[in-house]
Amino acid sequence: MGRQLLRVIAAAESNMGIGKCGNLPWDLPNEFNYFLSRITSVSTPGKKNLVISGRQSAIKDSPLPNCYSVVLSRTLSSVPENANYLCRDLDSAIQLGSLAPLSEEIETIWVLGGVKLFEEAMKHPNCDQIYLTKIMAHFDCDTFFPEFDQEIFRLVDEFPGVPSEIQEENGIKYKFQVFEKVSKQSI
Template sequence: MAFKRVSLIVAVAENGVIGKDNDLIWYLPRDLKYFKDTTAGHTVIMGRKNWDSIPLKYRPLKGRDNVVITRDQSFQADGAIVVHSLNEALEIAKKAGDEEPFIIGGGQIYKIALEQNLIDRMHITRVHEEFDGNTFFPQFDENKWKLVSKEDHAPDHRHEYSFSFCIWDKIDDSQ
């Protein structure tokens, strides 16, 4: 069985920041719900630091097959499958019959996935603010992607910052 698509999902500040000291910087409940609803029933693929950043009470992420990538051959993640490469992680998702696995971070894993041209769709929550951070989403060539949907959200009593849910599909340049 082949994938329908391989997707990534991320929340990114205007200056490319996605985290600081292995933690989220902002709290946007609607974005957390979007993440949960979008990835439910799928394989979520993440790096070890990302796994470690998930609070213990939420690990493994419920309703999803959790796959953790690490170079550490002795690493174990309770409730997750541990692999040592992104391709190995995708193979696990394929064997599980998942048509759309999700790469959920962090920065290094996103960079590898984009560099290796493995991503077909990107779910990017653009947080309309700049933040101090030390983990970044890699730059991508917008000419190779098409923005297929954008949903804007203004700040409100539960959301300090405005944000937009954006879905980008890779342009098929094989024609």
């Protein structure tokens, strides 16, 4: 059984809002491209990532290069268009990536939301990083990124491959952030 690392990726506005009426509240194409490039990057040719999302957060641009996509739902009875797998819960999706035949192929498991899935993923022992873009503006939202313990996941000052300077797009400033889980010994 493989032990792929589990990573959470999201963007949140100044009140930690992430969504409104089932959509992203902002239009930041470069930020979205950063997100796509993170989840589709693999370090070894031939490897793939497993991307897991709730029914409302599934990515419509498909197929994503280098990815298998899993949608979680307890009500759907068939795999949604543009996804590769349907699972009933996070553990089944993680098992799918950790057991044969996919285990040899999967490099990283990315959790794309929504809220419950972020919450569960951040508590999972294999979750080592949270990629959370800080949008430095207020948007009206009805969906919010869950609280997490910043003594356990600490903000990294400079992360390899992640621009540390403030970005600006359509007059909106934002910053790419990575929080990394502190090893038990150093807490």
